Amino acid sequence: MFAFIVSRILQSVPVLLVVALISFAMFAYVGDPVSIMLGQDFTEAQRTALVAELGLDQPFFVQFARFVGNAVQGEFGLSYRLSRPVAQLIAERAPATLELAFCAAGVALLVGVPMGVYTGLYPRSLLSRAFLTFSLIGVSLPTFLIGILLILVFAVWLGWLPSFGRGDTVALGWWNTGFLTRSGLKALILPAIxxxxxxxxxxxxxxxxxxxxxxxxxxxxxARARGLTNRAINFGHALKNTMVPVITVVGLQLGAIIAFAIVTETVFQWPGMGLLFIQSVSSADIPVMAAYLLLIACLFVTINLIVDLLYYAVDPRLRAGRGKGH
Amino acid sequence: MAAILEVRDLRVEFPTRRGTLVALDGVSFSIAPGEVLGVVGESGAGKSMTGAAIIGLLEPPGRIAGGQVLLQGKRIDNLRYEQMRRIRGREIGAIFQDPLTTLNPLYTVGDQLTETMLTHLPINPAEAKRRAVEWLELVGIPAAAQRVQSYPHEFSGGMRQRVVIALALCAEPKLIVADEPTTALDVSIQAQVIALLKRLAREKGTAMMLVTHDMGVIAETADRVAVMYAGRIAEIGPVREVVKNPQHPYTAGLMASIPPLDRRVNRLAQIDGAMPRLSAIPQGCAYNPRCPKVFSRCAVERPELMDAGTTQAACWLHAKAMTDA
Structure with missing residues (x-):
């Protein structure tokens, strides 16, 4: 088991290096940090001095190694736009996005799995057909449109829920949570859906x-011939066997939810990482974009690892091959 | 003694878009307590269908369209799902063909055994666990106390079929419907599994309906045998009589097509043609186009089972004997 985890972590190193290379390349090709930092008036001597100070005269791989070395320590430099450490900016925004993403994943699982079980058990029933039609709408309508429609109905017409922001938050150490206040919870509903x-x-x-x-x-x-109850058959024997592919998809989708919460965060002006990223893109704030890219890559790698470990928990056939045997 | 199982005039239909197919037609037989009834026939003759109809697990859209199934004198063919569920496993155990696919891969064999017992028997989980080990020992699984925690994939095919047998028997049903229990196994394992089934059935006094297309298994195990053809019983009688002295031309053909071991034959005997599809069952006796002894009446009238010496056969050859009697 331990060997498996280590090998998976080693496998993910090249992936992360490639992503690091891409984020690093953004610095070189999108804008010139030296001219940005020097402003309009500077002498050639000032320029060379700054280049030397920043290490930009070093060979490419030395620069890249320094970038990776800093990134591993969570050091991504200063944001061009806000002149604050990137790591700090992301750490401030991360709780908002993570809370939103986990609520969204929770909604998807807690509603999606029972609906899937029901439509699988009674494929011909009217309710199943209604669910399937509804799901077709859910798949085909773009996220921003759904968000805007929800705002129109629940915020504008009915006035039940806020249309933007995160409501009041409570600081638990460095983590700002919206779970503990009424307005925070209310603000969470529409974006999570x-x-x-x-x-x-x-x-x-x-x-x-x-x-x-x-x-x-x-x-x-x-199992039916053994006279087990329908409940035991449907929710024990059958559902457990459907879980392996479901775990895969849910894992990957959780990554996608966090990474691509951008649209939803924009629609609801949700103060998370996605909104930070979009704002950084519009002002060419490369350090933030680079850090975000790397963070998302790390997230996908971690989630994939967890998904692989969950397979082992669910399916005993996978466990047999490794160590335990017959 | 009163029969454990009595099937009267059972008819199973499959409504399809092109009309209703009759999969079983007028099937009647009974099984006495502790008796083993073998059911043989070609693929598609309705052997497995009969078993499925008895345990109330016909694949939709198949349905029982007529006749009765009586378990210890009580009708069970018209029960609601929940009532029938209580009978399955508890009163009638079932064994399926392929042990590689009949066990849930994600549960230990012990869990599957205790689950079955707890569903049907008034015992507590600790007692169920103890009995699970006992059952594994009883079906001949070595080191049962450890193996109870193993998953199905950790057993060989033969061992898995032993587990399946334990599962079918663990709530102590009075009747076992075994649907080709050895077909998927190695020949060397088949004999062991059959011997085990036979021994357990005898010890527990369990009656058994043994569906197979292996005459050797039937001859070895069954007390009586029913030969099925195109959804009907062609001949039924004590196993020795049916094997030694078949009264229906189809049974005779089946027996003749078993290659003899004691002498060389240049050409294996076979029955010409194939069993008709359900959508094209000929008029009169379903076997008449292939029958070597066919005569005019066979193509017109459908024969019912009639006394034919020591067995009963659905064949007009024996009609005279019946009218005489």
């Missing part, structure tokens, strides 16, 4: 097709 809706429909359709597949298997027939 908007962000989770696509994943919800995806999970529902996946669980449904897996469920229909599993219900045809011999071991489900045998």
């Amino acid at each position: 908007t962000l989770g809706l696509f994943q919800l429909t995806l999970i529902m359709r996946l669980v449904r097709s897996e469920m229909m597949e599993v219900l045809r298997t011999d071991y489900i027939k045998f």
Whole structure:
């Protein structure tokens, strides 16, 4: 098990290096930091001095190594736009995005899985057909449109929920949480639904097709022949067997939710990393963009590792090959 | 003694877009307590279908369209799902063909055993666990106390079928429907599994309906045998009589096509043609186009089971004997 984790971590190193290379390349090709820092009037001597001070006269690989070395220590330099350390900016914004993403994933799972089970068990029922039609809408409508529609209905017409922002937050150490205040929770509802809706429909359709597949298997027939209750068969024997593909997709989608919360955060002016990223793009704030890129890559790698470990927890057949044996 | 299972005039239909297919037609037989009834026939003759109809697990859209299934004198073919569920496993155990696919891969064999027992028997989990080990020992799994925590993939095919047998028997049903329990196994394992089934059935006094296309297994295990053809019973009787002295031309053909071991034959005997599809069952006796003894009545009238010496056969050859009697 330990060897497996180590090997997966080693495998992810090249991935992260390639992403680091791309983010590093942005500095070289998008704008010139030296001219940005020197402003309009400077002498050639000042320029060379700054170049030497920043280490820009060093060979490419030395510069890249320094970038990676700093990145590993969480050091991404100063934001061009806000003149504050990038790491600090991201750390401030991360809680907002993470809370939003986990709520969205929670909505997607808690609603998507039962709906998938239901539509898999009773594919011909009216409710199942309604769910499927609804899911088609969820898949085909773009996120920003859903967000705007929700705002129109629940914020503008009904006035039940706020249309933007995060509400009041409570600081728990460096983590600002919106979970502990009424306005924070209310502000979370619409963005979480908007962000989770696509994943919800995806999970529902996946669980449904897996469920229909599993219900045809011999071991489900045998479970029926053993006279087990429907509850034990459907939610124990069948659902557990659908979980491996579902875990894969949910894991990858969680990464996607965090990385691409950008649209939802923009629509709802949610003060998270996505909004920070969009603002940085519009002002060519390279250090923030580079750091964000690397962070997302790390996130995907970590989530994939967790997904692989979850397979082992769910499926005993995978455990057999490694160490335990017969 | 009163029969454990009685099937009367069972008819199973499959409604399709092109009309209704009759998969079983007028199937009647009974099984006495502790008796083993073998059911043989070619693929598609309706053997497995009969088993599925008895345990109430016909694949939709298949349905029982007529007749009755009685378990210890009580009708079970018209029960609601929940009532039937309580009978499955508890009163009628089932064994399926392929042990590689009938066990849930994500649960230990011990969990599957205790789950079955806790569903049907008034015992606590500790007792169920103890009995699970006992059952694994009983079906001949070595080191049962450790193996109870193993997952199905950690067993060989033969061992898995032993686990399946334990699962079918663990709530102590009075009847076992075994659907080709040895077909998927190595020949060397088949004999062991059959011997085990036979021994357990005898010890527990369990009656058994043994569906197979292996005459050797039937001859070895069954007390009586029913030969099925195109959804009907062609001949039924004590196993020795049916094997030694078949009364239906189809049974005779089946027996003749078993190659003899004691002498060389240049050409294996076979029955010409194939069993008709459900959508094209000929008029009269379903076997008449392939029958070497066919005569005019066979193509017109459908024969029911009638006494034919020591067995019963659905064949007009024996009609005279019946009218005489």
